[in-house]
Structure formats: structure tokens, C-alpha cells
Amino acid sequence: MPIVKLVFSSPEAAEEAFYRAMQKRDLDLMMAVWAEDDNISCVHPGGQRLDGREAVRSSFEQILKASPAMAFRLSDATHVYDQNLAVHVLHEHIRLGDDSHFQPPVVATNIYRLTDNGWRMVMHHASSTRSNRQPASLH
Amino acid sequence: MPIVKLVFSSPEAAEEAFYRAMQKRDLDLMMAVWAEDDNISCVHPGGQRLDGREAVRSSFEQILKASPAMAFRLSDATHVYDQNLAVHVLHEHIRLGDDSHFQPPVVATNIYRLTDNGWRMVMHHASSTRSNRQPASLH
Numbered sequence: 080m081p082i083v084k085l086v087f088s089s090p091e092a093a094e095e096a097f098y099r100a101m102q103k104r105d106l107d108l109m110m111a112v113w114a115e116d117d118n119i120s121c122v123h124p125g126g127q128r129l130d131g132r133e134a135v136r137s138s139f140e141q142i143l144k145a146s147p148a149m150a151f152r153l154s155d156a157t158h159v160y161d162q163n164l165a166v167h168v169l170h171e172h173i174r175l176g177d178d179s180h181f182q183p184p185v186v187a188t189n190i191y192r193l194t195d196n197g198w199r200m201v202m203h204h205a206s207s208t209r210s211n212r213q214p215a216s217l218h
Numbered sequence: 219m220p221i222v223k224l225v226f227s228s229p230e231a232a233e234e235a236f237y238r239a240m241q242k243r244d245l246d247l248m249m250a251v252w253a254e255d256d257n258i259s260c261v262h263p264g265g266q267r268l269d270g271r272e273a274v275r276s277s278f279e280q281i282l283k284a285s286p287a288m289a290f291r292l293s294d295a296t297h298v299y300d301q302n303l304a305v306h307v308l309h310e311h312i313r314l315g316d317d318s319h320f321q322p323p324v325v326a327t328n329i330y331r332l333t334d335n336g337w338r339m340v341m342h343h344a345s346s347t348r349s350n351r352q353p354a355s356l357h
């Protein structure tokens with residue numbers, strides 16, 4: 080199978096691929112979103128901090144295998160940009176399997192860095208909130 | 219009382235002041251750490267995302283009033299820098315009141331931006347972890 084190198088031209092493109100990887104349970108795409116060095120960290124809701132590609136890959140492998148189908152809706156995004164670094168803060172609204180309702184929103188801080196191979200994720204910090212607010216806006 | 223304008227010359231100086239404000243329950247110092255515009259967000263462990271100075275100030279006012287004395291130890295810091303933006307990921311180990319033990323570590327993503335008034339915090343995303351690991355290293 081040929082190895083296709085993905086190059087994301089913007090933080091938004093990397094972010095779109097991140098949530099697409101979640102929805103499609105595509106571990107290769109997920110790991111193509113993350114920076115290729117080990118200076119990456121990931122915190123899943125309620126979880127420990129995971130540092131480095133191996134720990135991050137292993138966690139997503141488990142999540143993508145174990146979870147029912149996940150549909151994502153994103154809302155309330157705010158951005159802070161510098162030349163080579165981008166911070167996106169947003170709400171993830173996740174619907175599991177055949178559920179008709181969304182889970183309580185997850186707050187995510189997603190950080191992207193411009194690398195030699197385009198924009199890549201370097202941090203995903205997600206935490207559950209207690210409310211059950213529905214998305215005010217989608218993107 | 220004269221108004222003293224604090225200018226932090228580095229993300230580290232702003233971060234030191236952030237945790238000093240927590241320990242000293244100094245709301246004025248806390249708010250001097252945050253950027254002066256409303257493009258700031260704060261997530262306390264288990265909490266909703268709070269956007270803007272008024273929401274952030276109000277939350278810290280409640281925390282600083284309601285909490286017992288808090289002693290902080292920080293560990294496992296990793297940094298990602300750009301020219302005007304700095305991301306610090308670290309563990310907060312918090313000891314409450316007269317407790318002899320630390321609470322389970324909190325993962326914090328702290329983001330600072332170089333503003334016209336020096337480095338200021340623009341994001342604090344904190345979430346509890348389930349483990350009770352003691353700090354491996356302190357700073």
C-alpha cells in the first residue's frame with residue numbers, strides 16, 4: 080500500500096481531519112494529524128495526560144476500537160493565532176451509536192503547530208462539562 | 219491606593235504570578251495575569267468553559283473566597299513556543315488546608331500571549347486525573 084503523506088495547509092484543515100478520523104475510526108489518518116516528533120500531549124476526558132506519539136497512538140487505537148460510532152458536532156470555537164502556532168478552543172457535541180441525543184459537551188483545547196510537513200496537532204486537551212446544553216452553532 | 223501595572227517579561231513570569239495569586243488568594247494579581255481583552259477562556263476541573271474577563275474574574279473570586287488555603291507544586295512541564303504565544307502543559311499538585319497529602323494531579327494547559335503589556339494568560343484549561351501519583355519533580 081503506498082504511503083500517502085498528508086500535508087495540512089491550515090490549522091482548520093488539520094482539525095477537520097482530526098474529527099473525520101474520529102468519525103471514520105481511521106487511526107492512520109488520526110496519527111497523520113499529529114506532529115511527527117514526540118513533543119505532543121493528549122488528555123482525554125477524565126484521563127491522564129499522555130505524552131509522545133506512542134502513548135497518543137495507543138489511546139486512540141483503544142478509543143477507535145472500543146467506542147460505538149461517534150457523530151461530532153462542533154460549536155463555540157474561538158481562536159488565538161501566532162505565525163506558527165494556533166489555539167482552537169471549542170465544544171464537542173458527541174452522539175454515540177443510535178442515540179437520539181448528544182452527550183454533555185466536551186470542552187477541547189486543540190493546539191496546532193506549523194511543521195516542515197504542514198500544520199499538525201501538538202495538543203488535544205478535552206474535558207467533560209456537567210451541563211447538557213445543545214450546540215448553539217455548528218461548524 | 220496607586221494602581222500598579224504589572225508587566226510580565228516572559229510566560230514563566232506570568233505563570234509564577236498565576237500560581238502565586240492562587241496561593242495568596244490575590245484576585246487583583248490573578249486578573250493582572252490575564253490578558254486585558256475578552257479573548258480569554260478558562261476551564262476549571264469539571265467545569266464549563268468560561269469566556270471573557272468578567273466570567274473568569276467571577277470564577278476566581280468564588281474559588282479564592284471558598285477554598286481552604288491551597289499549596290501548589292508543579293511538575294512535568296512541557297512547553298511549545300512561538301514568537302508571541304507560549305503553551306505550557308503541566309501537572310498541578312494541590313494540598314488543601316492542613317492536609318498532609320496532595321490531591322490527585324490536575325492537568326493544566328496554560329497559554330500565554332505577548333500583549334502590549336507583556337506576557338499574559340489567555341487560556342487556562344484544567345482537568346482532574348484519576349490517579350493519585352505524587353509529583354515526580356517540582357519546580
